[in-house]
Every structure is written in structure tokens, then in C-alpha cells.
Amino acid sequence: MPPVTRLHTVRTTDYHTAGEPFRIVTDGLPPVPGDTVAERCATAVGPGGSGTAPRPGPLDDVRRLLVQEPRGHAGMYGGFLVPPDDDGAHLGVLFWHKDGFSTACGHGTIALGAWAVDSGRVPAPDDGDAQVRIDVPSGRVTATVHRTGGRTTGVTFRNVPARVAARKVPVVTARGPVEVDIAHAGACYAALPARRLGLDVTTAHLPELVAAGREIRAALATHPATWHPDSPLLSGVYGVILYEELPDAPFGPHQRNVTVFADGQIDRSPCGSGTSARLALLADDGTLAPGEDLLHESVAGTVFTGRTVAPPPGAAPDAGTVTEVTGTAYRTGEHTFVLDPHDGLDTGFLL
Structure with missing residues (x-):
């Protein structure tokens, strides 16, 4: 691949x-x-890497250009549009972060x-729903886009199936021993109540929550429950979900979480695939009954x-x-990014 300076x-x-x-890189x-999208993801990660331990690959210069300062920041996230696996999907995507x-x-x-709907790529009614099928590295997912009065009002995505991998896995941390639950939902997540670490899910405790998340992820690096039977690309802990219980909502349980993923990155949202992992765990232990909704709140x-x-x-059962x-x-903006070949900062930096 030509260097990004070209x-x-x-x-x-x-x-x-x-x-x-x-x-969204268009x-x-x-x-x-x-x-396939999974094969393109493996190419992007590069030889010897995994979905969360990358090695330089053909897209890495572009990723760094968009996520690093001065064009991005350490909390940036995005996706490269690529062809889908077949005509059954509208588009494919490679997800990236810092x-x-x-x-x-x-x-x-x-x-x-x-x-996809707002741009006219996928037709949609002014009132009603439209389905957008997307091939991602973990499989095919569907986004149902809800429309009212010609405006997109919400999106419901159906994830790949989620599986509980292990319960009460012991982990030794600087705050003492804890037990975590592990589930796969397109990526692997470890989950535990923040109170087990003496923390609350608040912005005031973010530095401690991030430190704990990084420590737990590192401690589980070789645990067999974190490995996916279908692919090494799907294996290894991607995120650690630290949550707290809130009073039940009218239609089911209510929780607040912070998801610490990759190398200490904080999800400002409640984490979509992480929410899928939590749903599988809550359904497994009977906390979420059929027909109930989980109201899942972020630290923000x-x-x-x-x-x-x-x-x-x-x-299959x-x-x-x-x-x-x-x-x-x-939508927050549309951008045209340029890298001047004489720029000594090249693709940028992270602080």
C-alpha cells in the first residue's frame, strides 16, 4: 500500500x-x-495480531491519521466502509479505535x-422502519432504522448471538480479589459490579475505574473462557464492564456502567455489544425475564x-x-482530512 503521505x-x-x-470513512x-469482512479485518490487524492487539497493517496509517491528534483524539472511534460478504448485506465495515x-x-x-438511511444509500419510508444489513468482522448484524415525519428517530440493532462463557472467574486486583463473569457478544467482555472494587460508576471515579479495567483485562489475557471457538480474531477480552444496580425501571432492570475497552479507552455510550453481553448474562441468571427491557445507562x-x-x-439450542x-x-459533521507530506507530525500523536 502507498504510504498515507500520498x-x-x-x-x-x-x-x-x-x-x-x-x-465513518467514505x-x-x-x-x-x-x-469477507472478517478476512479484511485480519488483513488490517496484520500478521500475529488480534482484534485488540494490532500490528501495523495496510490501513493502520489511515486509522492513526483519523484517531490521533491533531485530527482526532484518544476517545475517537470509527469504521472503514468495505464491500459486504455478499448481496445479502448493504455494506461491510471494519471498526477501529486508538x-x-x-x-x-x-x-x-x-x-x-x-x-445509510439519512444519506439515501438504503431507501426508507418517511414513517415506519427500514432494515440495514451490515457485515462486521463477527458476522452479519441488522440495524432497524425507525422513522417519523421523514426523520430518523432511533435505531435498533440485532447483534450476533451472545453466549455466556464463564461465571465467577477469580481475578486478583490491586483492590483485592474479585470474581467476574465472561460473555461473548461479537467481542469478549468481562463484567463485575464496581462496588466489588469499592468504586461507584461516576465520573469522579473514572481514573480508578479505568485502572481497574486495564488490570482485569490484563489478568484474563490467557484465560480459556476468553477464547472463541470459531476464530482467534474473536478471542481475548476486548472490554471490561463495571456496573452498578439502579432502581428497576417500569419494564425491567436498570443499570449504569462504564466499559473500559482496548488499552484504557472509555465508552461514552452504554456500549452496544457490551449491552448484548450484559443481556445474555442477565437472562442466564434470571434477572431479565422474557419480555422485559434492560435500561442501560452510561457513565455520561x-x-x-x-x-x-x-x-x-x-x-440450535x-x-x-x-x-x-x-x-x-x-450526525455531527462531515470532514475532509489532508496530510501535508511536509508535516513533521505525520499522522499525529496521542497524549
């Missing part, structure tokens, strides 16, 4: 989903080898659904609602828990 422009459309940014990418590439992104899926106070739904006809997560996404 790229004239990179164009993006930016959204936020419940406060978490999502930068133009300026080189071709990515691979016959540390590399990821296999799932619920808030990004919600933003992509809104963008934004909200997703999630639920389990009946599996498709003919699904061990196929996993089918989940849906609803949220809102709003």
Missing part, C-alpha cells in the same frame, strides 16, 4: 451514538485484500444504520434499552442468546 484526502461523515463518536481508502481494530461495535452499527448519563428476543426458526439494543445517533 493520500490526497480522506473524507468522513461523523456521528455520535449516545455520546460515543463514530467516524472515501480515501486503499483496497483491503480479503473475500489501539487498533475491533470485531464488533454496537454504537457504530447504530450510527451506520442512521447514516446516556441510555440504551436492550432485550432478548426469540431465536430464529431452526436455531446452543446457538446463543439473540439480543436487540435500541439507541439514537446524530
Whole structure:
């Protein structure tokens, strides 16, 4: 691939989903080898890497250009549009963040659904719903875009099946021993109540929550429950969900969480695929009854609602828990990024 200094422009459309940014790259990418989105993700990660431990690959210069300062920031998130696996999907996407590439992104899926309809890529009624099928590295997901009066009012995404991998896994932390639950929902998550660490899910405790999340993720690096039976790309803890119980909402449980993912990055939203993981765990222990919704709040106070739904006809008994997560996404800007070949900062820096 030519170095990024030879790229004239990179164009993006930016959204936020419940406060978490999502930068959709619409133009300026080189071709990515691979016959499927999963293969293209493996190419992007590079030899020897994984979805959360990247090595330099053919898209990494572009990723760094968009996520690093002065064009981005350490909390930036985005996606490269790529061809879908087949005609059954409208588009494919490679998700990225400050540390590399990821296999799932619920808030990004919600933003992509809104963008696909808002931009006219996928036809939609002024009043009613439109489905946007998206191939992501972990499989095919569907974003149902809700419309009223010609305006997108919300998006519900149906994730790949979620599976509980392990319960009460012991982890030794600087704050003492704790037990975590592990679930796969397009990416692997470890979850535990923040109170077990003596913390509250508040912005005042964010430094301690991030430190704990990084410590727990590192401690689980070799745990067998974090490995996915289908692919090494889907294996390894992507995020640590620290949550607290709130008084029940009218239609089900209510929780607040902060998801610490990759190398200490904070999800400003309630985390879409992380919400799927929480739904699988809550359904497994009976906290979430059929027909109930989880009101899932972020540390920033934004909200997703999630639920389990009946599996498709003919699904195997061990196929996993089918989940849906609803949220809102709003466009924040359109950008044309340029890298001057004489710029000594090159693709930028992170502080």
C-alpha cells in the first residue's frame, strides 16, 4: 500500500451514538485484500495480531491519521466502509479505535444504520422502519432504522448471538480479589459490579475505574473462557464492564456502567455489544425475564434499552442468546482530512 503521505484526502461523515463518536470513512481508502469482512479485518490487524492487539497493517496509517491528534483524539472511534460478504448485506465495515481494530461495535452499527438511511444509500419510508444489513468482522448484524415525519428517530440493532462463557472467574486486583463473569457478544467482555472494587460508576471515579479495567483485562489475557471457538480474531477480552444496580425501571432492570475497552479507552455510550453481553448474562441468571427491557445507562448519563428476543426458526439450542439494543445517533459533521507530506507530525500523536 502507498504510504498515507500520498493520500490526497480522506473524507468522513461523523456521528455520535449516545455520546460515543463514530467516524465513518467514505472515501480515501486503499483496497483491503480479503473475500469477507472478517478476512479484511485480519488483513488490517496484520500478521500475529488480534482484534485488540494490532500490528501495523495496510490501513493502520489511515486509522492513526483519523484517531490521533491533531485530527482526532484518544476517545475517537470509527469504521472503514468495505464491500459486504455478499448481496445479502448493504455494506461491510471494519471498526477501529486508538489501539487498533475491533470485531464488533454496537454504537457504530447504530450510527451506520442512521447514516445509510439519512444519506439515501438504503431507501426508507418517511414513517415506519427500514432494515440495514451490515457485515462486521463477527458476522452479519441488522440495524432497524425507525422513522417519523421523514426523520430518523432511533435505531435498533440485532447483534450476533451472545453466549455466556464463564461465571465467577477469580481475578486478583490491586483492590483485592474479585470474581467476574465472561460473555461473548461479537467481542469478549468481562463484567463485575464496581462496588466489588469499592468504586461507584461516576465520573469522579473514572481514573480508578479505568485502572481497574486495564488490570482485569490484563489478568484474563490467557484465560480459556476468553477464547472463541470459531476464530482467534474473536478471542481475548476486548472490554471490561463495571456496573452498578439502579432502581428497576417500569419494564425491567436498570443499570449504569462504564466499559473500559482496548488499552484504557472509555465508552461514552452504554456500549452496544457490551449491552448484548450484559443481556445474555442477565437472562442466564434470571434477572431479565422474557419480555422485559434492560435500561442501560452510561457513565455520561446516556441510555440504551436492550432485550432478548426469540431465536430464529431452526436455531440450535446452543446457538446463543439473540439480543436487540435500541439507541439514537446524530450526525455531527462531515470532514475532509489532508496530510501535508511536509508535516513533521505525520499522522499525529496521542497524549
